[in-house]
Amino acid sequence: MSAAEEVVAEGHEAVEAVPKRAMTLGTGTSLLVLAALLIVPAFVKNFIIFQMTMLLIYGLAVLALNILTGGSGQFSLGQSAFYAVGAYTSAVLMEHANINYALTIPISAAVCFAFGYLFGKPALRLSGVYLALATFALATAMPQLLKLNFLEHWTGGVQGLVVTKPDAPFGLPMSQDMWLYYFTLVVTVAIYIFSVNLLRSRSGRAFMAIRDNEIAASSMGVNVALYKTLAFGVSAGITGVAGSLGAIAVQFVAPDSYTITLAISLFLGMVVGGVGWLPGSFVGAAFIIFVPNMAESISKGLSGAVFGVLLFLVIYLVPHGARQIAILGQQFVGKLRKN
Amino acid sequence: MPAMHVRLGALSAALVLAAALSTTASAQKKYDTGASDTEIKIGNIMPYSGPASAYGVIGKTEEAYFRKINAEGGINGRKINFISYDDAYSPPKTVEQARKLVESDEVLLIFQSLGTPPNSAIQKYMNSKKVPQLFVATGATKWNDPRNFPWTMGWQPNYQIESIIYAKYILKNHPNAKIAVLYQNDDYGKDYLKGFKDGLGAKTSMIVVEESYEVSEPTIDSHIVKLKATGADVFFNITTPKFAAQAIKKNAEIGWKPLHFLNNVSASIGSVIKPAGFENAQDIISSQYFMDPTDAQWKDDKAMIGWNEFLDKYYPEANRADASVMYGYVVAQGLAHVLKSCGDNLTRENVMKQAANIKDYEPAGLLPGIKVNTSATDFAPLSQLQLIRFKGEHWERFGEVLSGDVGG
Numbered sequence: 001m002s003a004a005e006e007v008v009a010e011g012h013e014a015v016e017a018v019p020k021r022a023m024t025l026g027t028g029t030s031l032l033v034l035a036a037l038l039i040v041p042a043f044v045k046n047f048i049i050f051q052m053t054m055l056l057i058y059g060l061a062v063l064a065l066n067i068l069t070g071g072s073g074q075f076s077l078g079q080s081a082f083y084a085v086g087a088y089t090s091a092v093l094m095e096h097a098n099i100n101y102a103l104t105i106p107i108s109a110a111v112c113f114a115f116g117y118l119f120g121k122p123a124l125r126l127s128g129v130y131l132a133l134a135t136f137a138l139a140t141a142m143p144q145l146l147k148l149n150f151l152e153h154w155t156g157g158v159q160g161l162v163v164t165k166p167d168a169p170f171g172l173p174m175s176q177d178m179w180l181y182y183f184t185l186v187v188t189v190a191i192y193i194f195s196v197n198l199l200r201s202r203s204g205r206a207f208m209a210i211r212d213n214e215i216a217a218s219s220m221g222v223n224v225a226l227y228k229t230l231a232f233g234v235s236a237g238i239t240g241v242a243g244s245l246g247a248i249a250v251q252f253v254a255p256d257s258y259t260i261t262l263a264i265s266l267f268l269g270m271v272v273g274g275v276g277w278l279p280g281s282f283v284g285a286a287f288i289i290f291v292p293n294m295a296e297s298i299s300k301g302l303s304g305a306v307f308g309v310l311l312f313l314v315i316y317l318v319p320h321g322a323r324q325i326a327i328l329g330q331q332f333v334g335k336l337r338k339n
Numbered sequence: 340m341p342a343m344h345v346r347l348g349a350l351s352a353a354l355v356l357a358a359a360l361s362t363t364a365s366a367q368k369k370y371d372t373g374a375s376d377t378e379i380k381i382g383n384i385m386p387y388s389g390p391a392s393a394y395g396v397i398g399k400t401e402e403a404y405f406r407k408i409n410a411e412g413g414i415n416g417r418k419i420n421f422i423s424y425d426d427a428y429s430p431p432k433t434v435e436q437a438r439k440l441v442e443s444d445e446v447l448l449i450f451q452s453l454g455t456p457p458n459s460a461i462q463k464y465m466n467s468k469k470v471p472q473l474f475v476a477t478g479a480t481k482w483n484d485p486r487n488f489p490w491t492m493g494w495q496p497n498y499q500i501e502s503i504i505y506a507k508y509i510l511k512n513h514p515n516a517k518i519a520v521l522y523q524n525d526d527y528g529k530d531y532l533k534g535f536k537d538g539l540g541a542k543t544s545m546i547v548v549e550e551s552y553e554v555s556e557p558t559i560d561s562h563i564v565k566l567k568a569t570g571a572d573v574f575f576n577i578t579t580p581k582f583a584a585q586a587i588k589k590n591a592e593i594g595w596k597p598l599h600f601l602n603n604v605s606a607s608i609g610s611v612i613k614p615a616g617f618e619n620a621q622d623i624i625s626s627q628y629f630m631d632p633t634d635a636q637w638k639d640d641k642a643m644i645g646w647n648e649f650l651d652k653y654y655p656e657a658n659r660a661d662a663s664v665m666y667g668y669v670v671a672q673g674l675a676h677v678l679k680s681c682g683d684n685l686t687r688e689n690v691m692k693q694a695a696n697i698k699d700y701e702p703a704g705l706l707p708g709i710k711v712n713t714s715a716t717d718f719a720p721l722s723q724l725q726l727i728r729f730k731g732e733h734w735e736r737f738g739e740v741l742s743g744d745v746g747g
Contacts, residue, residue, distance in 0.1 A: 159455070257456075292425075303388060
């Protein structure tokens with residue numbers, strides 16, 4: 001059995017064991033994708049650039065969930081809450097404190113990291129579906145917390161906050177959309193490289209050891225409590241960055257933007273992209289952005305049902321999501337070379 | 340007959356003039372993106388899915404109405420191409436759909452995007468792009484702000500206008516009332532409450548209790564019991580249909596009989612009064628601006644007959660008890676009126692100019708005496724309401740048509 005076949009064959013546990021090398025793309029493919037992402041915006045309309053920006057942003061959020069679930073084996077349905085905290089941190093800082101948008105992003109990351117880490121503490125006692133439920137509660141509570149009266153002065157309550165979109169700096173001849181796209185791309189690439197290296201590091205090995213067998217991990221000397229909360233913190237921090245970028249790209253934050261539907265979409269993106277396969281996060285993001293639009297164009301009244309059917313097809317035909325397709329593609333290319 | 344000769348002369352002179360002008364007239368046709376000799380592209384964003392999907396009916400009715408217009412030859416010979424997208428009531432999705440409509444589908448304007456948060460999300464974008472965001476489907480007061488947002492216009496009487504009208508009525512007829520207010524804890528409820536307090540002015544102390552509830556609560560019975568305990572004799576009920584029916588029922592159950600003001604949002608006989616029981620709803624006061632299709636008094640009205648014919652032919656599966664169907668029918672006529680008055684000058688600027696220049700227009704379906712009026716400083720097309728009182732099995736209009744303009 002090749003390594004790739006192993007990955008697909010082991011589907012019995014809740015979260016499969018993905019060897020760390022199978023978590024990323026080869027260097028050549030990565031550079032090719034990056035080149036495409038750099039060049040395409042020069043040839044398309046602003047609207048497409050906006051959609052590509054949203055793709056990167058949701059991709060980041062799915063990536064964060066992937067580190068948590070695919071990496072450390074913990075479930076979360078509460079990512080929308082971290083996303084909301086990141087978005088609101090940026091929006092409030094930009095609109096009330098006049099802080100530069102670029103500076104609000106590390107602040108969001110720090111705030112969300114702290115929030116996630118603290119939430120991870122009590123959640124430690126829970127695992128599997130119970131943890132999913134606890135985070136679900138967080139996601140349901142968040143929109144209502146944002147509406148609270150004593151926060152209304154900063155959050156704008158139900159009316160939300162309008163965010164000013166930044167212009168390209170240094171007088172670059174670029175539209176706002178294009179500038180924001182490249183800005184997002186830089187942040188995304190940085191976080192992607194960070195994530196890949198994190199999972200290859202000692203901490204990443206600890207995450208995966210916990211995912212595969214908690215008892216074995218702790219008897220090897222891994223501090224289970226520390227690494228589980230750390231995974232939560234990192235995941236929340238990255239989601240917060242995605243939230244910040246999302247707020248700037250959409251130019252508006254309101255409690256209704258960050259409901260449980262968003263959390264479920266992100267979860268769905270992760271499954272479709274392939275749990276534990278980092279590049280799949282962006283494929284998953286593309287699925288949650290474009291497939292609802294496709295479903296709507298097929299039938300307006302039944303868009304939900306059409307979306308459901310498409311999702312069924314994906315789950316039945318390629319249960320391991322985009323990763324499976326990538327592996328099949330790889331094997332096909334390998335065979336061609338042999339012949 | 341000399342008089343006749345003069346007229347004939349004038350006519351022929353006019354004909355010559357018209358012939359001379361016709362060449363220049365065709366040269367004067369002006370178009371922005373989204374309009375051409377044969378077609379006008381109109382964008383629309385509706386929550387066909389998600390928590391507010393019940394309102395998706397409005398989009399379907401409008402689409403049916405434009406099919407009717409097209410079947411009858413279009414507007415000034417141009418067909419309406421109505422492109423309607425789903426945003427599931429989620430503001431980020433609204434932004435994506437609005438950008439798709441403006442930048443990819445290249446519509447002339449966006450009409451009737453629904454909901455306060457979704458419209459807030461795209462307001463800045465639409466105004467910076469200078470694309471009309473016309474007749475938004477929300478009752479918030481902030482859409483009437485032509486100075487800061489000259490490309491955004493509301494449609495229906497806003498919440499504050501309505502509660503000011505109730506406040507005025509209470510001040511005049513019940514100056515010593517003790518008022519209990521129940522409101523939904525969101526933008527809609529708070530907008531109503533603000534208007535009500537503004538209307539009471541110095542006498543806000545008349546409100547003895549303000550109680551709020553969350554949409555997620557299964558029932559509001561406990562709130563009603565609490566309100567009764569304060570001994571209030573006037574009840575202002577700011578609730579959405581499901582809760583309004585609960586409140587009316589509970590009032591009757593516990594024998595609380597205050598003077599009951601019910602917001603127009605829940606004035607539907609089919610979805611509120613009937614489920615709550617006709618006997619429990621007697622003497623409730625509310626207000627309306629269009630005909631309630633479930634109200635038998637309009638059965639033989641010309642507007643109602645026209646509405647029924649339209650539905651038979653273009654939207655037979657519509658639920659005729661749903662007030663949203665009438666709402667969509669009325670506002671679609673409003674857009675057709677604006678486009679018609681644009682003539683051959685279909686620029687975005689002229690669309691806003693014509694929309695801000697409606698005088699005493701009466702689309703079919705409005706209550707008698709209620710008219711659409713706008714001006715360069717008044718972006719609230721409908722700002723009149725008729726007080727109504729529930730008697731027997733239908734609403735009885737009483738008093739004059741009342742108005743009040745409030746800006747955002």
